[in-house]
Amino acid sequence: MLYVYAITADHPGPHDAGSLPGEGIVPGAPVRLLPFGDLAAAVSPVSAVDFGPEALPARLQDVDWTGQRVLAHQRVVDSLVDVATVLPMKFCTLFSGAAALRAALADNRAALEATVVRLRGAREWGVKLFWEAPPAEPAPVERGPGAGAAFFQRKRDAQRLRAEAEAALAHGVAESHRRLAARARAAVANPVQPAAVHRRRGEMALNGAYLVPRADEAAWRESLAELERTYAGAGIRYELTGPWGPYNFTGGGLAGS
């Protein structure tokens, strides 16, 4: 069987495999580039003992095994990002052999080449926006006449402040995504990660991915720096990750035979 990490194009040399990691998805499986016209597929031979349709679902239940395989997949994609145009495959894309892979590439050639054009010369970056509400002021202890009215007034004030903070956050999130997208070739706002997954202070309010042309990276990063300056006072901070292979911009599924 063949494990496919990515479809590539625009290699500087004749499908130069020099930058590929020596080891692929499993120990001892070399990574090679299978040429297909102007495209290539980065692949490793794998055994049906682990990756066959009967074995794989059970293997994937093993967190350590799967974690290692995901990291190996990423290493191969990562090694290609700076030497070629890369269309990263979804984890565990498998074909019975080179003939089956070539058939799928042939069936989807036009769509793949169109995707290469969309991705050429750009890299994916991730930006997450975290928000921390300003600490509430402790309420003074009220006694005597008028205490009830003061209590309800404080409650109204707190509700108003919270509503204002949430409106400011919504505006900051929309404006952040808009400005980062304006300097990108493509952009997507993904579902935010729950606190148990991101484990950062505050609440994640934007989980964006941006396809940025290399020539525009400096300007795009300046947009991010500007956002940091603009919204720091509103309890908003940003985290940048990348560069990534453009997983978010491959266009999803292609039909096969």
Add this chain to the structure above:
Amino acid sequence: MPDPEPIIPRTSGDVALADLLDRALHKGLVLWGEATISVAGVDLVYLGLKVLLASTDTANRMRDAAAASAAGSHLPGG
């Protein structure tokens, strides 16, 4: 135009691992062929791993694996 300055991702461990799962298991190109047997199963594994990643043990093990296998630079932010 000169290259922008080298980029040092301003993040660490946990978020980048979750991001990697979000990308490699949830996104990426799906090329259907006669033997793309496993992609549907990966969607289920994705959810399971996201839950497990919320446990410190799993995150630590994956981070250790990333550090051991890659001399640091292969996982963005790792």
